[in-house]
Amino acid sequence: MSGPVWRAEEVRLSVAIMHHPVRGGAADRIVEACRPLSARIVPDPAPDAVRSPLRTAKVAWAAIADGATHHLVLQDDARLVAGFADRVADAVARRPAAGIALYTDWSSPQNSYLSRLAAVVGSPWAPLSPMEWTPALALLLPAGTAAELAAYLAPIPDEVTDDDQMIARFCRERDLPMLATVPHLADNRGMPTLVDGHGGRHHATVWAAPPTPSAAHWDVDPRTDAALAARSRYRRHDEYMVQVKDSRCLIRLLRPHTGEPGGNEFCWYWDDWCDLIGVSGREVTAGLAAHLDTLDGLRPPPRPAMELWAAGYLLGLDAARVRESLPAPLAPARDSTIRAAVASWAGSGLTAADAGALDAAGRAALIDLGAAAVALGLRRGGTAPFVAAGAPAGPHGEEPA
Structure with a gap:
């Protein structure tokens, strides 16, 4: 296996929880679910202003604990698998240089399919789309990269609101590999959204049914990531x-x-x-x-x-x-x-x-x-597929669905 493999005890996680007061004690439940990790609750700095996840994300990504190797930002409508702290440390130890999403939304246009594809292939890692918004419900970055992201977000006006779109742009500009854990280690509780235009039901694409993954589950040759990533690089006409x-x-x-x-x-x-x-x-x-x-x-x-x-x-x-x-x-x-x-x-x-x-x-x-x-x-299954490049309509001339 190529690339560094850290022991779980070498992973020092810093955790911040984005919180809006209308969610009551939701963040407190996550603090308990993170133990023995010490998670810090980061409240919306202007809760009475127009709702903006980006406003709170700026503070949360800057809230990196001293000595941390990696920084994890959770949103207060997340729920976590049993034994969360150990599961995350085990996963990060196998991909210490990557951005790691612990969740993808079950109806996201691309990342949900990429998570399902990795699940059926048998890989614990799903390389994510470089173009779709980053799944920000439960997202982890190396500490140095997290600090760079905080600095990147800081000057963006809060009115932009969508932190996930801005994080995706940051990762794309830096060609940062983004992977989702398969199965996911976090889910959405299904609480009402706080931002207009983001309604509907939201849950994990591949939830971790008991028993939760062991440390060995994540230990797959990183070259597998490249094979899966080739499905969504926006470079070929057959994607x-x-x-x-x-x-x-x-x-x-x-x-x-x-x-x-x-x-x-x-x-x-x-x-x-x-x-x-x-x-x-x-x-x-x-x-x-x-x-x-x-x-x-x-x-x-x-x-x-x-x-x-x-x-x-x-x-x-x-x-x-x-x-x-x-x-x-x-x-x-x-x-x-x-x-x-x-x-x-x-x-x-x-x-x-x-x-x-x-x-x-x-x-x-x-x-x-x-x-x-x-x-x-x-x-x-057999030979790789072929898709005609640049076709403006379906084979019978119909418009897109």
């Missing part, structure tokens, strides 16, 4: 993501060199574009039909089933191609991790009507189906 939104499976082309923002909505329906990523729509639907023929029990509703099956199958194919390109073989992903990745698609991607029509058994059947699609895609 794409798979998304489930409004009960539809969509393919998002990154379209490098167009200047489009990382959160653009240029997506196309999977059945119209999947042939350009190396699979026919007939293959996907035939796989679902064959799978349904094996079921004796409950079947999920047809439309959500088709869409989650397509997403899972395309994810499995993509993961198989990445695994082929790895410099060293990885053990297969844990079934629980794959299910967590699929479950967050079901939780974030269905319409309210489709989600409301599922009872607990129906939801479990839908997740079972998505996990089976991933497994089939992994078995059938």
Whole structure:
């Protein structure tokens, strides 16, 4: 394994918690969850002014404890895995020079898919998009880099509000490698947002189901990061993501060199574009039909089933191609991790009507189906995909979804 590997005891973490008083005792709960780490609560310096996460982030990123090797900033709507302090130290010891996100949002356009892809590949590290906003709910940087970030943010007007966009710009300008832990070590509690325009439900893409990861879990050859990162560098015309939104499976082309923002909505329906990523729509639907023929029990509703099956199958194919390109073989992903990745698609991607029509058994059947699609895609995966460069519309001339 190339690169430095620190022992966990050599990681000295500094922790700051961004807090707004309307959240009451939320930050106090996080302080307790961080122990034996000593976390400092950083209150909004102007809580009665127009809401601005950036205003508090400036203070939090500057609140680095003396002697710290790394600085972690948490937001007060985070929840943490059991044994959080040890889990984070173990992870940081394996990637001490990187920026590390302990969370990605389950419906983020790119980073959620990159986290799901790493989960299915079997890697504990998901290289994040250089263009999408940085997941700032639980973010860790080397202490020196954190100090540079604090200085970078300081002159930006508070009215900009979005600290995650400014952090992404900082990391992009410095070519700082940004990785997410897989599974995630933090989740969003689902508390109401404090900023206009950021509503909806927010949770982790790949939550860490018990037992939480051991120290050995994070010890993967860093060259694996490069193989996964090649999927989202905005350098090639065949970079794409798979998304489930409004009960539809969509393919998002990154379209490098167009200047489009990382959160653009240029997506196309999977059945119209999947042939350009190396699979026919007939293959996907035939796989679902064959799978349904094996079921004796409950079947999920047809439309959500088709869409989650397509997403899972395309994810499995993509993961198989990445695994082929790895410099060293990885053990297969844990079934629980794959299910967590699929479950967050079901939780974030269905319409309210489709989600409301599922009872607990129906939801479990839908997740079972998505996990089976991933497994089939992994078995059938092969040659790297090709996407036509610069196509302005879908193959039948339709506008983006």
